[in-house]
Amino acid sequence: MSDQQSQDDPHAQPAQRLGDFLSNALIVGVIRLALALPYATRVRFVGWLVEHVIGPLAGYRKRALDNLALIWPEMPKERHLEIARGCLNNVGRSFIENYSAKDFPARMAQNTPQGPGAAALEDAVRANRPVILVSGHFGNYEATRAALVARGYDIGGLYRDMKNPYFNAHYVKTMEAFGGPVFPQGRKGTAGFVRHLKDGGQLVLLFDQHVLYAPVLDFMGEPARTALSAAELALRYDAQLIPFYGIRQPDGLSFETVLEAPVPHSDPTTMTQALNDSLSARINQSPDQWFWVHRRWRADED
Known part of the structure; x- marks a missing residue:
């Protein structure tokens, strides 16, 4: 250096x-x-x-x-x-x-994913059509991925490196332990991510954090910069775009794993706004399950 x-x-x-x-x-x-x-x-x-x-x-x-x-x-x-x-x-x-x-994966293996997106996922895999599963920092987003991996799905993930390199080293290993490949954000990671998608694989993306210079969309009634990448990838590779949630139950330990109906293909902005609206509805239902600790609304700072 x-x-x-x-x-x-x-x-x-x-x-x-x-x-x-x-x-x-x-x-x-x-x-x-x-x-x-x-x-x-x-x-x-x-x-x-x-x-x-x-x-x-x-x-x-x-x-x-x-x-x-x-x-x-x-x-x-x-x-x-x-x-x-x-x-x-x-x-x-x-x-x-x-x-x-x-x-945790052993417990989630007992979950049966619910919702119309579960059947849509099965149909896409049967047809070798790629799937992008999209969620926010709500409940425990890994619950649904663990439940699906236990059912034989090869679900990859894209992660953002933590600022602390010592922490990042073992943080990545926790994601790999759930099964399915994981890719770091950046040119190298994106290349592997796209390759997995083009091969008909399934991928998980979290979309609810501020992204510098991303388009400003409505989120919970306020302007928030929101990356369009999930929708853009879905359109480019004809992938199903399915919102999903791992919803913590009243006992604090178990989850309802839900896959919503796929977002219809239209244009990236419309599709991403549909994702924002889906997550907003979940937050309104269970506000304590969303990670309010993120600096989500920073559109005026860029």
Whole structure:
């Protein structure tokens, strides 16, 4: 690495590397402690930890509250706080579920995917037609992928590298443990992703995070930059575009795995707005299951 590259990359600096190493060591310690516990206790413990300790200290609860105030300004602040706490608890539960590489997939293997998209997926696979399964950071999005992989589907995923390289190394392994290939965002990853799709494979995409300079669409009644890539790929490769959700149930441990009807092919903007509307409906039904901690509404900042 050149001197200029070292200056441009904060992770190349000794202080940043040390910070990344120490923060990852803390995360790994929590993971190892949690994985030593029985499954149900483990999930409840990390949910509590993120809700009451990590979320408030890291500023995630404040960000969730700010987002809730933007979207539902008339809602009582007590309800905002209740949703934010439920959101953080769900984030923690999802995190450790995804690190439970044996227990979580085994539990999800008992799920039968519901909804009209399940039959559409079967028909597409039978016809060797590619499928793009699209979701947001809602419930636990890996629940449905795990349930489908258990039924023999070869479902790949596209992931965004974490800023902390130490954390990213084991984070990627958790996704690979669910079965199906995973591809990093970027030229190399996209090439493998597209190859898998062209071969008639199934792919999972999450579309609900801010993407710099992406078109501004409506999401929960506010302008939000939203990538059109899922719809563009569906049109380019004649793939079914199916919204899906892993909806956490009242016991906090089980899920309803739902595949909605495929989004009709039209144009990328119309199709992506349909995805936004689908996710918005789910959030309105179960607001504490969406990850309000993301900086989703930043259209005015670009």
